[in-house]
Amino acid sequence: AQSVAQPEDQVNVAEGNPLTVKCTYSVSGNPYLFWYVQYPNRGLQFLLKYITGDNLVKGSYGFEAEFNKSQTSFHLKKPSALVSDSALYFCAVRGRANSGAGSYQLTFGKGTKLSVIP
Amino acid sequence: EAQVTQNPRYLITVTGKKLTVTCSQNMNHEYMSWYRQDPGLGLRQIYYSMNVEVTDKGDVPEGYKVSRKEKRNFPLILESPSPNQTSLYFCASRPTAQGSTDTQYFGPGTRLTVL
Numbered sequence: 378a379q380s381v382a383q384p385e386d387q388v389n390v391a392e393g394n395p396l397t398v399k400c401t402y403s404v405s406g407n408p409y410l411f412w413y414v415q416y417p418n419r420g421l422q423f424l425l426k427y428i429t430g431d432n433l434v435k436g437s438y439g440f441e442a443e444f445n446k447s448q449t450s451f452h453l454k455k456p457s458a459l460v461s462d463s464a465l466y467f468c469a470v471r472g473r474a475n476s477g478a479g480s481y482q483l484t485f486g487k488g489t490k491l492s493v494i495p
Numbered sequence: 496e497a498q499v500t501q502n503p504r505y506l507i508t509v510t511g512k513k514l515t516v517t518c519s520q521n522m523n524h525e526y527m528s529w530y531r532q533d534p535g536l537g538l539r540q541i542y543y544s545m546n547v548e549v550t551d552k553g554d555v556p557e558g559y560k561v562s563r564k565e566k567r568n569f570p571l572i573l574e575s576p577s578p579n580q581t582s583l584y585f586c587a588s589r590p591t592a593q594g595s596t597d598t599q600y601f602g603p604g605t606r607l608t609v610l
Contacts, residue, residue, distance in 0.1 A: 386535075409595055409596055411598075411599075413601075419603065419604075420499075420585060420601040420602055420603040420604050421538075421585065421587075421601040422601075423598050423599070423600070426596070426598065428596045467537060467538065471595060471596075481593065481594055481595040482528075482540060482543065482553070483528075483540070483599060484540075485530075485537040485538040485539075486537055487535060487536060487537040488537050
Protein backbone atom coordinates (compact mmCIF):
# COMPACT_ATOMS: atom_id res chain seq x y z
CA ALA A 378 0.00 0.00 0.00
CA GLN A 379 1.16 3.51 -0.71
CA SER A 380 1.47 6.22 1.93
CA VAL A 381 2.55 9.81 2.43
CA ALA A 382 3.93 11.43 5.55
CA GLN A 383 4.01 15.15 6.21
CA PRO A 384 5.88 15.28 9.51
CA GLU A 385 4.99 18.88 10.39
CA ASP A 386 1.42 19.87 11.17
CA GLN A 387 2.42 23.53 11.01
CA VAL A 388 5.29 25.54 9.58
CA ASN A 389 5.86 29.18 10.47
CA VAL A 390 8.17 31.35 8.41
CA ALA A 391 8.84 35.06 8.20
CA GLU A 392 7.92 36.89 5.03
CA GLY A 393 10.85 37.02 2.65
CA ASN A 394 12.56 33.97 4.12
CA PRO A 395 12.84 30.67 2.28
CA LEU A 396 10.27 28.03 3.13
CA THR A 397 10.28 24.23 3.07
CA VAL A 398 7.33 21.92 3.58
CA LYS A 399 8.44 18.33 4.02
CA CYS A 400 6.99 15.18 2.47
CA THR A 401 8.12 11.58 2.40
CA TYR A 402 6.39 8.76 0.57
CA SER A 403 6.16 5.03 0.17
CA VAL A 404 4.92 3.40 -3.03
CA SER A 405 5.56 0.32 -5.15
CA GLY A 406 6.92 1.02 -8.58
CA ASN A 407 7.56 4.44 -10.03
CA PRO A 408 6.52 7.31 -7.77
CA TYR A 409 4.23 9.93 -9.23
CA LEU A 410 4.17 12.81 -6.74
CA PHE A 411 1.99 15.87 -6.44
CA TRP A 412 1.62 18.99 -4.33
CA TYR A 413 -1.71 20.75 -3.82
CA VAL A 414 -2.57 23.91 -1.91
CA GLN A 415 -5.83 24.72 -0.15
CA TYR A 416 -6.63 28.32 0.68
CA PRO A 417 -9.27 28.99 3.35
CA ASN A 418 -12.78 28.02 2.22
CA ARG A 419 -11.50 26.90 -1.16
CA GLY A 420 -10.92 23.63 -2.96
CA LEU A 421 -7.55 22.09 -3.65
CA GLN A 422 -5.42 23.72 -6.33
CA PHE A 423 -2.68 21.87 -8.17
CA LEU A 424 0.84 23.28 -7.64
CA LEU A 425 3.23 20.86 -9.30
CA LYS A 426 4.01 17.23 -9.99
CA TYR A 427 6.96 14.91 -10.49
CA ILE A 428 6.63 12.20 -13.08
CA THR A 429 10.14 11.59 -14.35
CA GLY A 430 13.26 13.48 -15.38
CA ASP A 431 14.77 16.44 -13.57
CA ASN A 432 14.64 16.06 -9.80
CA LEU A 433 13.81 19.74 -9.34
CA VAL A 434 10.27 20.47 -10.45
CA LYS A 435 8.98 24.01 -10.87
CA GLY A 436 5.34 24.84 -10.36
CA SER A 437 2.82 27.60 -9.85
CA TYR A 438 3.27 30.76 -7.73
CA GLY A 439 7.07 30.38 -7.57
CA PHE A 440 7.00 27.03 -5.80
CA GLU A 441 9.35 24.18 -6.59
CA ALA A 442 9.89 20.70 -5.22
CA GLU A 443 12.89 18.46 -5.04
CA PHE A 444 12.52 14.75 -5.65
CA ASN A 445 15.04 12.59 -3.78
CA LYS A 446 14.70 8.92 -4.60
CA SER A 447 17.19 7.63 -2.03
CA GLN A 448 15.45 9.48 0.78
CA THR A 449 11.96 8.91 -0.69
CA SER A 450 11.24 12.59 -0.23
CA PHE A 451 9.51 15.31 -2.21
CA HIS A 452 9.90 18.54 -0.24
CA LEU A 453 8.15 21.70 -1.37
CA LYS A 454 10.24 24.88 -1.42
CA LYS A 455 10.05 28.55 -2.20
CA PRO A 456 13.01 30.95 -2.07
CA SER A 457 11.07 33.89 -0.61
CA ALA A 458 7.78 33.43 1.24
CA LEU A 459 4.81 35.77 0.85
CA VAL A 460 2.02 36.35 3.34
CA SER A 461 -0.37 35.21 0.61
CA ASP A 462 1.32 31.78 0.64
CA SER A 463 -0.33 31.07 3.99
CA ALA A 464 -2.50 28.02 3.38
CA LEU A 465 -2.79 24.28 3.88
CA TYR A 466 -0.44 22.21 1.72
CA PHE A 467 -0.97 18.59 0.76
CA CYS A 468 1.52 16.16 -0.68
CA ALA A 469 0.13 13.17 -2.60
CA VAL A 470 1.48 10.04 -4.24
CA ARG A 471 -0.17 8.08 -6.97
CA GLY A 472 0.03 4.32 -7.13
CA ARG A 473 -2.15 1.40 -8.16
CA ALA A 474 -5.29 0.77 -6.14
CA ASN A 475 -5.31 -2.40 -4.07
CA SER A 476 -8.35 -3.54 -6.04
CA GLY A 477 -6.28 -3.53 -9.19
CA ALA A 478 -8.20 -3.07 -12.42
CA GLY A 479 -5.32 -0.95 -13.64
CA SER A 480 -6.43 2.22 -11.90
CA TYR A 481 -4.14 4.65 -10.17
CA GLN A 482 -5.30 6.37 -7.00
CA LEU A 483 -4.02 9.41 -5.19
CA THR A 484 -3.07 9.02 -1.53
CA PHE A 485 -2.74 12.25 0.41
CA GLY A 486 -0.72 13.25 3.41
CA LYS A 487 -2.46 14.84 6.38
CA GLY A 488 -1.51 18.33 5.32
CA THR A 489 0.81 21.03 6.63
CA LYS A 490 -0.46 24.44 7.59
CA LEU A 491 1.92 27.14 6.44
CA SER A 492 1.80 30.50 8.16
CA VAL A 493 3.88 33.33 6.74
CA ILE A 494 4.39 36.08 9.29
CA PRO A 495 4.64 39.66 8.05
CA GLU B 496 -14.26 27.70 -18.03
CA ALA B 497 -13.04 24.20 -17.24
CA GLN B 498 -14.23 23.29 -13.79
CA VAL B 499 -15.63 20.82 -11.32
CA THR B 500 -18.77 22.01 -9.59
CA GLN B 501 -20.47 20.72 -6.47
CA ASN B 502 -23.84 21.43 -4.93
CA PRO B 503 -24.75 22.33 -2.32
CA ARG B 504 -21.71 24.05 -0.90
CA TYR B 505 -23.05 23.92 2.63
CA LEU B 506 -25.61 21.55 4.11
CA ILE B 507 -26.93 20.95 7.61
CA THR B 508 -29.16 17.93 8.02
CA VAL B 509 -30.36 15.47 10.64
CA THR B 510 -29.49 11.86 11.24
CA GLY B 511 -31.21 9.46 8.87
CA LYS B 512 -32.45 11.95 6.29
CA LYS B 513 -31.27 10.85 2.86
CA LEU B 514 -29.24 13.39 0.92
CA THR B 515 -27.38 13.72 -2.35
CA VAL B 516 -24.39 15.90 -3.14
CA THR B 517 -24.04 16.53 -6.84
CA CYS B 518 -20.79 16.78 -8.77
CA SER B 519 -20.36 17.78 -12.38
CA GLN B 520 -17.35 18.36 -14.62
CA ASN B 521 -17.27 20.01 -18.05
CA MET B 522 -13.91 18.66 -19.21
CA ASN B 523 -15.07 15.32 -20.62
CA HIS B 524 -12.96 13.52 -18.04
CA GLU B 525 -13.22 9.75 -17.76
CA TYR B 526 -12.26 9.49 -14.11
CA MET B 527 -14.10 11.02 -11.15
CA SER B 528 -13.71 10.58 -7.43
CA TRP B 529 -15.04 11.63 -4.03
CA TYR B 530 -12.95 12.46 -0.98
CA ARG B 531 -13.68 13.54 2.53
CA GLN B 532 -11.38 15.85 4.47
CA ASP B 533 -11.18 15.68 8.24
CA PRO B 534 -8.78 17.56 10.54
CA GLY B 535 -5.59 15.61 11.14
CA LEU B 536 -6.55 12.94 8.61
CA GLY B 537 -6.04 14.73 5.31
CA LEU B 538 -8.11 13.61 2.34
CA ARG B 539 -9.43 10.08 2.17
CA GLN B 540 -11.02 8.59 -0.91
CA ILE B 541 -14.63 7.42 -0.64
CA TYR B 542 -15.45 6.12 -4.11
CA TYR B 543 -14.14 6.54 -7.61
CA SER B 544 -15.36 5.94 -11.13
CA MET B 545 -13.24 5.06 -14.13
CA ASN B 546 -16.03 5.72 -16.62
CA VAL B 547 -19.78 5.58 -17.10
CA GLU B 548 -21.32 2.71 -15.10
CA VAL B 549 -17.90 1.78 -13.63
CA THR B 550 -17.46 2.58 -9.95
CA ASP B 551 -15.32 1.16 -7.15
CA LYS B 552 -14.74 1.64 -3.44
CA GLY B 553 -12.01 3.82 -2.08
CA ASP B 554 -10.58 3.73 1.41
CA VAL B 555 -13.68 4.82 3.37
CA PRO B 556 -16.82 3.77 1.44
CA GLU B 557 -19.05 2.74 4.36
CA GLY B 558 -22.29 4.72 4.52
CA TYR B 559 -21.98 6.14 1.00
CA LYS B 560 -23.25 5.29 -2.46
CA VAL B 561 -22.41 6.68 -5.87
CA SER B 562 -23.62 6.36 -9.41
CA ARG B 563 -22.19 7.29 -12.80
CA LYS B 564 -24.96 7.28 -15.38
CA GLU B 565 -23.48 10.11 -17.40
CA LYS B 566 -19.87 10.99 -17.98
CA ARG B 567 -20.12 14.49 -16.55
CA ASN B 568 -21.99 13.69 -13.31
CA PHE B 569 -20.96 11.71 -10.25
CA PRO B 570 -23.38 12.21 -7.33
CA LEU B 571 -22.58 11.13 -3.78
CA ILE B 572 -25.51 9.65 -1.90
CA LEU B 573 -25.88 9.28 1.85
CA GLU B 574 -28.87 7.00 2.38
CA SER B 575 -28.95 7.42 6.16
CA PRO B 576 -26.48 10.07 7.29
CA SER B 577 -24.91 9.85 10.72
CA PRO B 578 -22.98 12.44 12.75
CA ASN B 579 -19.65 10.74 11.93
CA GLN B 580 -20.23 11.74 8.32
CA THR B 581 -19.94 15.39 9.24
CA SER B 582 -17.04 16.46 7.07
CA LEU B 583 -15.81 18.50 4.13
CA TYR B 584 -16.37 16.65 0.87
CA PHE B 585 -14.50 17.13 -2.40
CA CYS B 586 -15.26 15.83 -5.84
CA ALA B 587 -12.39 15.49 -8.30
CA SER B 588 -11.82 14.48 -11.89
CA ARG B 589 -8.92 13.70 -14.23
CA PRO B 590 -8.75 13.10 -17.97
CA THR B 591 -8.15 9.37 -18.19
CA ALA B 592 -9.15 6.28 -16.26
CA GLN B 593 -5.59 4.94 -16.03
CA GLY B 594 -4.25 8.41 -15.37
CA SER B 595 -0.99 7.58 -13.65
CA THR B 596 0.46 10.97 -14.52
CA ASP B 597 -2.72 13.02 -14.98
CA THR B 598 -3.33 16.12 -12.91
CA GLN B 599 -6.47 15.78 -10.82
CA TYR B 600 -8.86 18.73 -10.57
CA PHE B 601 -10.97 19.41 -7.50
CA GLY B 602 -14.33 20.98 -6.88
CA PRO B 603 -14.83 23.76 -4.31
CA GLY B 604 -16.02 21.43 -1.57
CA THR B 605 -19.26 20.72 0.29
CA ARG B 606 -19.34 21.22 4.03
CA LEU B 607 -21.81 18.76 5.52
CA THR B 608 -23.03 18.78 9.10
CA VAL B 609 -25.17 15.91 10.37
CA LEU B 610 -26.94 16.61 13.66
